[in-house]
Amino acid sequence: MHKAMTRAEVALFAENLVKTNVVYGVVAKDKQFAWDRISDHKEMVLDYPTTISSPKKYFLPPTETLIEFKLAANPDPKFVNHSQEAILFGMHACDLYATKMLDHAFEDTNKDPNYLEKRKKAILIGVSCMPDPDCFCNKMSVDEEVHNEAKISKKEALYDIFFKNIGHKFLVSVGTKRGEELLAKYAKPAEATKEELDQLKVVEKKRVESFTNDMKLDVDQLVKLLPKTHKSPVWKENADKCFACGTCNLVCPTCYCFNISETVKLNLAEGSRDRDWDSCMLPQFAEVAGGENFREHVADRLRHRLMRKGLYIKEKFNMSGCTGCGRCYRNCTADISIVKMFNRLKEVSENE
Amino acid sequence: MSKPKIAFFDFTSCEGCQLEVLNQEPQDMIDLLNAVEIVNFREAISDKGQDYDIAFIEGSISRPADETRIKKIRRQAKLLVALGACACTGGLNAIKNKYSAEDYKNYVYKDKAHYERLDSYAARPVSAVVKVDFEIPGCPINRFEFLKVVKSLLLGVTPQLPEYPVCVECKMKDNVCLYQRGEVCMGPVTRAGCDAICPSFGEACTGCRGFVTHPNINAQKDVLAKHGLSAEDVMLNFTMFNNFSKEDTTR
Amino acid sequence: MSNTITAAPVRHKNTDTNMFLPRMAKINKIEVMTEKETYYELEYLDKSDLGHNPGQFVEVSIFGIGEAPISISSPPTVKGKFELCIRNAGMVTNKIHQLKEGAMVGIRGPFGTGFDVNNFKGKNVLFVAGGLGYAPLRSLINYVVETRKDYKDVTLLYGTREPKEILYKKEIEALEKNKDINFHITVDRGAEGWTKNVGVITTLFPKVKIDDPKNTIVAVCGPPIMYKFVVMEVLAKNIPAENIYLSLERRMKCGVGKCGHCQINSVYVCCEGPVFNYAQIRDFKEAI
Known part of the structure; x- marks a missing residue:
């Protein structure tokens, strides 16, 4: 199920991706973090607490043109769609879950072409995180939807690839065929060893226990x-x-x-x-x-x-x-x- | 359709707003000049025409003589637009309204305080003297907003200022919030439209564009106090660009 | 003439066209009706049918200014063209009012869920229209008048603020003379020469006789303030909540259930409305 990659291997994977793909990731901004276009993989961080705005800004930009027209007797309106193949690298569980929710919203009843085209062409790469005191995704069924491998195997994963930080290494979970192909193309990860899988259990337990929020409702x-x-x-x-x-x-x-x-x-x-x-x-x-x-x-x-x-x-x-x-x-x-x-x-x- | 004739006039101001009008991308400037005819613009052209449709007014009204001049402009202009904080709210000029003439003159002009030509009365927005059709706020104005207003006027629709606070523009730009850096900012109660230019460069919003329609003033006071500001400092934050009050016109 | 109207909600689905892309339509005819309201007859350039249900709306585009949601006021039996009654109430509608016959506008739609017309058949029908609310109801009223034999008693209550605000004056006069329709009209404030009822629309209710409330369908459209009071009157006549249809006004911006501006509680008015069954929204605190 899981592959294992050293930090250096993940960095190389990121470097390879950035060279030939449009990659969006998280960069430091002042003392905070924000999603941005990555031109140099060294700018991209995988260990970050949270970002100011969420990666939704890629699929639903703050401002986006829907149609263009002329101010003439015949305005001749034309539909505009700026979609492209892209990789979003470093999404937390909450943002992966949110993206799935947005997929529903933009697919429901009337399909929103601007959102859906971008979404269809995007590969989502997740990364595990440790909760800060304000995180309460554990109560909102997010943590489980993303991390519970048993649950994921029964339906489509919310990610294409997910990197789980176990300290010295990342264990890699592949969620889709697209993710599998991307990983095979740009990296040669080894199978995770039993020790590494045990370490994952320790880390996951620690994550679950690290939630200190006071949320009293699920x-x-x-x-x-x-x-x-x-x-x-x-x-x-x-x-x-x-x-x-x-x-x-x-x-x-x-x-x-x-x-x-x-x-x-x-x-x-x-x-x-x-x-x-x-x-x-x-x-x-x-x-x-x-x-x-x-x-x-x-x-x-x-x-x-x-x-x-x-x-x-x-x-x-x-x-x-x-x-x-x-x-x-x-x-x-x-x-x-x-x-x-x-x-x-x-x-x-x-x-x- | 003949091009509308526009004119710029300045009163008590630094003329920085007119500078912003000129500070356009070359193509925008060309398009602007194709769309309108500028007949009076002391800062940019030497020709002076007194036949204009739209008058843009920069600066506050600070002397009785200003009133005569602005009223004359009003009579000529089909539309009168206040340009920038001084013209819209009295701006920084109105800070002096809270002090006696003797005090501010001595403070500002020192040994020249007795010069007669430095006499003035309480600074006031243009709207306190003549009818203003539209206001473009800001210190200085945002040059893109100026173009937007011109376009609206050319299309024959009432220009719209954003009804939301600067916070919206900060979030759209993924800016780090000043409060998160331990600083204070007037963004939550200040009308957007500046593209959050100050916070985008790490500077706090000082409210130069005036308040949103429904500012939560109490909440802003609480937040400023919570960040360690004294009552006096809190008031300074609120009044920097908003010193003018109706009573000032009697002084 | 074929009068088949699907009872199921018609939702505008864009499978091969973009839902944000308007189609161009030409204004055939303009008639000023009141100080603020004007009648427009439009047709698509290819003369195709709009294909709407009574109660649905379109988004009208003035390029460079914006879009405004406007309810369709012609019955679906009118083919190859459609009619709108537009109040000058904002930037877009103000520009529309400056247009001349022959001008082109963009149209998206029809959007939303209209009246469940099949459910009206064989029953008494009561229309309650206030002010501009007559325009969306007109689509249904004219349809019912055209297919009059399919219904039992048909009653129309219409109220405006002043006599000069009455829309479709000729049609209203014809309805008044129509023996098959119980017609009552009122104005909030009378004027010289006005001999009919003066008072808000609820003052017309004592004149309404409902024989079989369980078999009476009510369709209401008017200004927001009107609904609560009209619904109270209707319920007092023992008409069940499921038989009351309300057409609600909200800020429908995208028209396709995304932008959120028209949302009332959990429903998007532009998709699930603007026509709602009262039983459906009774518990929605924000609805009326």
């Missing part, structure tokens, strides 16, 4: 709890300190809402229709042309956001809408914690 418990919380005072409690700045949505790996806007060139002869990241926390998100705003208050919008994370997406796609990556809390200037909010909803609901 995915199924959230689905049971949330429908009862529409009128909870918890929304207002948090609304008072919330900036409604949209950060939580934008850094969330499963948030995919967008705005559609027009850009016209200064020659006033051509233009494009683009989609830009949007956020249901922003005041105008649910406003209609007449001025009516269906989620006018911050509390309404906080509720909507958490309902999506814990309930609506689960109902729709049978996947958790929250991966437990902790980005929304880490990046929140007002220090609003999704874990504390879920826990408090539970607490208030139980005391009713």
Whole structure:
């Protein structure tokens, strides 16, 4: 099942990939980390706690052109698709899970060609991680979906290749045929030895035990709890300190809402229709042309956001809408914690 | 369709916004000049035409004589657009509004404080004196936003400023949050549109574009205080570009 | 004339075309109806049918400005062209109002789920239209009028703020004279020469006689504030929740269930709506 590669071999593999492929990976940015195009494999890091934004920005860019047209009697609109073959190297379990969730969202009912073309041409390479205090993917069924080999063998893996850090080496799990071919083409990994597999068990146990989050609900418990919380005072409690700045949505790996806007060139002869990241926390998100705003208050919008994370997406796609990556809390200037909010909803609901 | 005639005028300002207007990519400048006719632009051309459709005004109104001049421009212009923080909010010029004339004159002009030509009254935004059709905020303005506004006006639609805060643009650019570096930033309450230029270069947002429509001022005060700012420093953060108040027009 | 309409939700599926790519349509006819609302008749350049269900909507493109979701106000029995009633309420619709006959616009759609027309057959039908809400209902009303024999009692309640805001005036006059339709109209504020009812739309309900509430279907469309009160009146007449259809307005931007702007609780109005069965959304706190 598992292959084994030394750190040097993984570095060589990365070097070979970068030479002949379009590779996206994680690079240091100040004291944090961010996804970026890799031109030199030495810039790419595999040991990182988390990234500012998630790799969703590759599949659903902050701004993306959908169509181009002329400003003429016949505008002759043309569809634009900028997909390419690419490798995303170094995805954490939470982001792999999120990508699968986004696949559902963009495949459902009406297929979104811009997302799906890019997705189809992308190879996902995962890497294991150790949780930080804000991670709670273990409660959101993410950890299990990605790491449980027995579960994966029954269905399609969420990755093409996954590197599991066991200290001096990486054990490599291959999830798809594409992953297998890529690995065979650019590396010659040995089979993992029994000692290495034992070491993996030790490391995995350590990872599971390293979660220190306080999340008191799992995915199924959230689905049971949330429908009862529409009128909870918890929304207002948090609304008072919330900036409604949209950060939580934008850094969330499963948030995919967008705005559609027009850009016209200064020659006033051509233009494009683009989609830009949007956020249901922003005041105008649910406003209609007449001025009516269906989620006018911050509390309404906080509720909507958490309902999506814990309930609506689960109902729709049978996947958790929250991966437990902790980005929304880490990046929140007002220090609003999704874990504390879920826990408090539970607490208030139980005391009713 | 004949090209609309546009003119630029400056009042109390550093003229940095007009510099941004000129600071375009060559092709953009060519396209701009193809789309409009610039008839009055002291910083760029020597010709002075007084026949214009759109007037762009940089600077705050700081002297009674300014009022006469801006009112004349207003009468001529079909559309009047305030350009930059000074014109939109009074900008940095309005900091003096909180001090007595004697104090700020001595502080700024020292031994020349008694010069009559340095007399001024409380600095005020253009909108405090004449009707302003549209405002392009920022210190200085964002040159791309200027082009966007021009395009909207040419297309005959009301230009739209972003209704979201600078945080959105930081996230779209994957910027490291200033707060995460232990610094403070006015981004969460400040209107975007600048492409988060200051945070993108590691500098805190100082709110030069004014507040978003629904700023959570209390939350911002709490966050600044939590990051160790004194009440006075908190106020300085809020008022740097937002010193002007209606009462100032009586002074 | 074939009047077959599929009862199943019609969802716009793009298998070979791009769902974001509008098709060009020409404006054949423009008629100013009120100060803010104008009637447009459009046709695709290849004269193909729009192929919609009553209650569905299209996204109308003005290139360079944007798109606006507009409900289709012609019945599906009108072939080779379609009609829209557009209120000047934003940048896009403002530009549409400046267009002349012969101009081209982009059309995406039809989108969403319309009225389940088959479920109306053999039953009493009650229409409740408020203001611009008449436009989406008109698609269904005109269809029901055309196939009148398929239904029992048909009643139409229509309210606007003022007499001058009444849409499709000639059609409304014809409906008033139509012996087969129980027609009641009201305005919030009367005007000189107005002799009919004055008051909000719920003041018309005492005039409505429902003999067989279980066999009565209600279709409602109007401004957001209207729904709660109308639903209360309808339920008070013992009409079951499953028989009440509401067409809801939301900010449908992409029209294809992705962008999230139109979401009410867990449903995307642009796909699962804009027409909802009241029983379906009764528990949705954000719906009405």
